[in-house]
Amino acid sequence: MDKESIRTLKEQAKSAKAASRVLYTASSEQRNLALLYVAELIRSGTEQILDANRSDMKEAEDRGLPKAQLDRLRLTDSRVAQMADGVLSVAALPDVVGRVRDGWVRPNGLRISRVSVPLGVIGIIYENRPNVTSDAASLCLKSGNAVMLRGSAAAFCSNSVISDLIRQGLVKADLPVDAVSMVGDTSRESAVEFMRLRGFVDCLIPRGGKSLIRSIEDNATVPYILDGDGNCHVYVDRTADLEMALSILENAKCQRPGVCNSAETLLVHVDVAERFLTRVGEELAEVEIRGCDRTRQVLPLAKVATEEDYETEFLDLILSVKVVDSIDEAIDHIARYGSGHSEAIVTSELLMADYFKKKVDAAAVLVNASTRFVDGGEVGFGAEIGISTQKLHARGPMGLEQLTTLKFIIEGEGQIR
Amino acid sequence: MDKESIRTLKEQAKSAKAASRVLYTASSEQRNLALLYVAELIRSGTEQILDANRSDMKEAEDRGLPKAQLDRLRLTDSRVAQMADGVLSVAALPDVVGRVRDGWVRPNGLRISRVSVPLGVIGIIYENRPNVTSDAASLCLKSGNAVMLRGSAAAFCSNSVISDLIRQGLVKADLPVDAVSMVGDTSRESAVEFMRLRGFVDCLIPRGGKSLIRSIEDNATVPYILDGDGNCHVYVDRTADLEMALSILENAKCQRPGVCNSAETLLVHVDVAERFLTRVGEELAEVEIRGCDRTRQVLPLAKVATEEDYETEFLDLILSVKVVDSIDEAIDHIARYGSGHSEAIVTSELLMADYFKKKVDAAAVLVNASTRFVDGGEVGFGAEIGISTQKLHARGPMGLEQLTTLKFIIEGEGQIR
Numbered sequence: 001m002d003k004e005s006i007r008t009l010k011e012q013a014k015s016a017k018a019a020s021r022v023l024y025t026a027s028s029e030q031r032n033l034a035l036l037y038v039a040e041l042i043r044s045g046t047e048q049i050l051d052a053n054r055s056d057m058k059e060a061e062d063r064g065l066p067k068a069q070l071d072r073l074r075l076t077d078s079r080v081a082q083m084a085d086g087v088l089s090v091a092a093l094p095d096v097v098g099r100v101r102d103g104w105v106r107p108n109g110l111r112i113s114r115v116s117v118p119l120g121v122i123g124i125i126y127e128n129r130p131n132v133t134s135d136a137a138s139l140c141l142k143s144g145n146a147v148m149l150r151g152s153a154a155a156f157c158s159n160s161v162i163s164d165l166i167r168q169g170l171v172k173a174d175l176p177v178d179a180v181s182m183v184g185d186t187s188r189e190s191a192v193e194f195m196r197l198r199g200f201v202d203c204l205i206p207r208g209g210k211s212l213i214r215s216i217e218d219n220a221t222v223p224y225i226l227d228g229d230g231n232c233h234v235y236v237d238r239t240a241d242l243e244m245a246l247s248i249l250e251n252a253k254c255q256r257p258g259v260c261n262s263a264e265t266l267l268v269h270v271d272v273a274e275r276f277l278t279r280v281g282e283e284l285a286e287v288e289i290r291g292c293d294r295t296r297q298v299l300p301l302a303k304v305a306t307e308e309d310y311e312t313e314f315l316d317l318i319l320s321v322k323v324v325d326s327i328d329e330a331i332d333h334i335a336r337y338g339s340g341h342s343e344a345i346v347t348s349e350l351l352m353a354d355y356f357k358k359k360v361d362a363a364a365v366l367v368n369a370s371t372r373f374v375d376g377g378e379v380g381f382g383a384e385i386g387i388s389t390q391k392l393h394a395r396g397p398m399g400l401e402q403l404t405t406l407k408f409i410i411e412g413e414g415q416i417r
Numbered sequence: 418m419d420k421e422s423i424r425t426l427k428e429q430a431k432s433a434k435a436a437s438r439v440l441y442t443a444s445s446e447q448r449n450l451a452l453l454y455v456a457e458l459i460r461s462g463t464e465q466i467l468d469a470n471r472s473d474m475k476e477a478e479d480r481g482l483p484k485a486q487l488d489r490l491r492l493t494d495s496r497v498a499q500m501a502d503g504v505l506s507v508a509a510l511p512d513v514v515g516r517v518r519d520g521w522v523r524p525n526g527l528r529i530s531r532v533s534v535p536l537g538v539i540g541i542i543y544e545n546r547p548n549v550t551s552d553a554a555s556l557c558l559k560s561g562n563a564v565m566l567r568g569s570a571a572a573f574c575s576n577s578v579i580s581d582l583i584r585q586g587l588v589k590a591d592l593p594v595d596a597v598s599m600v601g602d603t604s605r606e607s608a609v610e611f612m613r614l615r616g617f618v619d620c621l622i623p624r625g626g627k628s629l630i631r632s633i634e635d636n637a638t639v640p641y642i643l644d645g646d647g648n649c650h651v652y653v654d655r656t657a658d659l660e661m662a663l664s665i666l667e668n669a670k671c672q673r674p675g676v677c678n679s680a681e682t683l684l685v686h687v688d689v690a691e692r693f694l695t696r697v698g699e700e701l702a703e704v705e706i707r708g709c710d711r712t713r714q715v716l717p718l719a720k721v722a723t724e725e726d727y728e729t730e731f732l733d734l735i736l737s738v739k740v741v742d743s744i745d746e747a748i749d750h751i752a753r754y755g756s757g758h759s760e761a762i763v764t765s766e767l768l769m770a771d772y773f774k775k776k777v778d779a780a781a782v783l784v785n786a787s788t789r790f791v792d793g794g795e796v797g798f799g800a801e802i803g804i805s806t807q808k809l810h811a812r813g814p815m816g817l818e819q820l821t822t823l824k825f826i827i828e829g830e831g832q833i834r
Contacts (some may be wrong), residue, residue, distance in 0.1 A: 021752065024778060106795070112796055119808050120808070198634075217615075223808070223809045225809070247831060250833075251834060353828075358442055359441075359442055361441060362824065364825035364827055365825070368828065368830055368832075369828065369829030369831070370832065373834065374825065379529055379825065380529070391822040392536075392620060392642070392809060392810040392822070393810040395823050396823070396824075396825045397825070405812050406813070407778070407780065407813075408780060409774055409781075410781055410782070410783045410786055410790055411783070411785065411786065412785050412786030414665065415785075415786045415790065416665060417672055417787055417789045417790065
């Protein structure tokens with residue numbers, strides 16, 4: 001990346017910062033108005049978006065992009081309509097800016113309150129889905145933040161058109177146009193420079209795979225929130241309703257195996273192992289099982305589970321299985337191999353449910369429910385920004401709230417120390 | 418730092434992690450019991466602590482450590498008694514672990530709650546004050562965290578004795594001894610290795626100066642919370658009660674100039690500048706004033722304030738002054754030069770107070786009160802861990818709450834997606 005590009009990126013960051021100051025105090029009404037304009041502009045600009053997307057698709061096909069990636073890149077009439085609907089549904093969410101989180105009075109009469117305020121400038125690095133452009137921009141605007149979007153090279157034409165439409169919406173609502181901007185240089189070096197815009201980017205949120213996460217861990221100097229691995233477990237306890245357990249396991253494993261809140265490992269109590277695993281063999285026939293010795297006594301066709309299998313987030317129709325002698329063995333297994341994302345127990349015994357909830361250290365612990373519910377929309381946040389696997393600032397599903405920080409307001413009548 | 422030392426540090430981190438798992442579910446009663454034992458052991462070990470401190474002091478004097486640093490290193494009977502009292506007062510604070518932050522029910526019947534849980538292992542890097550050893554350890558234990566303490570070379574003997582006493586308290590309370598440990602190697606290289614214990618240290622909190630902060634920004638791979646600069650302003654508005662303003666300014670500047678929540682710059686509205694600055698000249702005679710041209714028309718002996726002065730956290734009896742034409746000019750000055758720590762307005766006009774509270778982006782905004790109140794103890798958190806100048810996780814004064822993260826608990830009766 002040449003000096004000229006770095007200079008351009010810094011100038012852009014400066015403009016975003018200036019815009020964020022205006023957004024910081026823009027009313028909820030004005031921010032929502034901008035979102036309504038954006039939705040309208042996306043709808044009326046459908047043909048323009050699809051044209052740009054066709055040119056992205058053509059180039060991607062010529063370059064031989066894998067089918068799955070092509071699918072993520074492709075836009076259709078209905079996908080564009082979904083983008084516009086998404087913007088409207090964000091506009092309809094309750095406002096998070098200015099919410100008084102708590103407050104109290106000190107013995108000396110000082111009144112103290114903590115109020116939610118925007119973070120400032122959010123940076124988003126993402127991959128091929130062009131819908132992230134409008135999704136992320138609308139969540140940031142809704143929460144009073146400016147945003148710098150850095151999409152992939154493959155989606156560049158689509159993203160440029162979408163972000164231009166969003167910027168038109170900002171102008172129509174009399175908000176600063178640079179509250180939303182796209183990073184023009186989509187090289188890897190530019191991504192690294194982007195991660196190092198300390199003092200400009202208040203929070204970086206990556207939406208990508210392991211290599212992006214690794215690059216952020218190695219290079220970023222700006223604060224960030226990681227949306228990391230999900231090596232999630234379902235533990236079927238001695239007293240579990242086995243049909244319920246089967247339905248939860250099937251949902252957690254098969255409904256959408258490629259996402260972080262799907263299950264990767266089944267732990268099953270020895271007392272019900274034979275009965276349950278037999279049912280698993282019958283009902284989850286499409287799933288490849290990799291099991292411990294005791295698993296393979298019930299399911300002799302299963303492969304042997306290695307240490308590596310227990311560590312792996314398969315993101316595929318593969319399930320590692322272990323028979324355990326006790327809930328403690330299950331909890332120890334989770335502590336050792338889990339990634340701290342989502343861990344479920346299926347049980348009928350209150351004591352076991354409470355014990356599991358208390359002992360397991362993860363972003364989400366579920367009792368008698370599928371791990372697939374660990375998701376911004378499913379827990380009721382109305383919008384999906386990501387699922388944090390870190391412990392600071394945000395943990396688990398993230399909503400608009402996590403795009404804010406707080407401000408102490410301290411009011412007195414001349415108090416001094 | 419040789420490979421052997423790095424291995425030792427990693428082993429120590431592993432032990433801390435294992436201890437943190439036990440502490441994660443230890444009852445509030447057991448954690449408090451440990452703190453009571455620790456206080457008792459510190460009290461009864463006073464002579465032992467003072468002996469070790471004398472040997473630290475002797476070496477420090479021989480090496481010619483500056484007087485201010487010697488004072489921070491020195492322990493006395495009463496300082497040791499204060500350490501023990503500090504531990505007891507932490508024990509007396511309300512428990513933060515297990516607190517249900519909020520909860521709701523989803524349309525499908527899932528019950529969701531968010532509960533405060535310990536972070537895991539906290540790392541503390543600090544300088545010469547040996548009391549930080551017991552202060553930090555007790556806050557971490559109280560909040561259910563293990564802690565790795567990395568003090569300075571100069572305080573090594575004192576810190577070792579204090580941490581040994583704390584570890585004895587843990588054993589007496591039947592908690593794992595490695596819940597509190599000292600890093601033996603106090604070299605700079607060891608500090609860098611410590612910052613890179615990703616996967617072991619869940620949160621690093623530095624308590625030190627600019628060079629430590631810079632080293633963390635450059636080297637850390639573990640999550641951290643920075644306790645950064647405080648370039649704080651007092652803005653005296655057109656309608657301010659000038660005697661109140663004088664008392665607040667005097668308190669904010671002079672009560673303890675060397676701390677981050679002291680004021681560095683006075684902004685004064687032009688309409689009251691002459692009257693107010695005359696009083697400042699009379700009452701704050703011991704303060705060196707560096708002012709703009711209009712300031713120097715009133716206080717001709719004041720030096721000229723440079724750009725650099727407005728950017729500087731003096732931490733000394735120096736005050737930069739600027740006369741402004743409007744509240745907007747004051748707010749712009751703060752946005753440009755402030756470090757986002759604590760910003761105060763003195764005014765009688767409601768509209769101006771509200772405008773300032775809304776427009777100024779800082780960890781704390783104060784109306785008619787001294788910036789010195791921006792402090793964990795003063796806002797009512799009962800204990801002082803630091804004041805965060807970052808926006809993620811913690812902003813402003815930090816209490817026990819900021820040493821926790823959350824866990825989603827999701828409970829159902831077999832729900833699937």
